Amino acid sequence: MTSWSSLLGMFLFGLAFVVAGGFGIFVLFVRGFSLKSEMKAQDGYVSTDASLAELIGSVGVTLSVLRPGGMVEINGRRLDARAQGEYIESGKAIVVLGIDGAQLVVDDVPQTGNFEN
Numbered sequence: 001m002t003s004w005s006s007l008l009g010m011f012l013f014g015l016a017f018v019v020a021g022g023f024g025i026f027v028l029f030v031r032g033f034s035l036k037s038e039m040k041a042q043d044g045y046v047s048t049d050a051s052l053a054e055l056i057g058s059v060g061v062t063l064s065v066l067r068p069g070g071m072v073e074i075n076g077r078r079l080d081a082r083a084q085g086e087y088i089e090s091g092k093a094i095v096v097l098g099i100d101g102a103q104l105v106v107d108d109v110p111q112t113g114n115f116e117n
Helices: 002-031 050-055
Strands: 059-062 069-074 077-083 093-100 103-108
Touching: 050 093, 069 103, 077 093
Parallel strands: 077 103
Antiparallel strands: 059 069, 059 093, 069 077, 093 103
């Protein structure tokens, strides 16, 4: 019995060595393709579309139900938006209140009602 357990132990050790060695080679290979530098805001890298700020105050229409997220159309552009409240029906007039990341923050315009695109 002792010989079988020692053979099994050597086999498992060898298997672990091969797996660990393969993982090490994989890590070295992948490191060659990974990002090694930071993209900092002071260097001009930004994660949001600067043109979205120009849409604050603009009026558009919901293309889908916003509960709270969905799609809107403003000036012929389809954009991702989030309702400031809880729910805005599809086809309702909305106004852009602000920006949260890459998403517009909108609210409905109750006096306008429904209108077609």
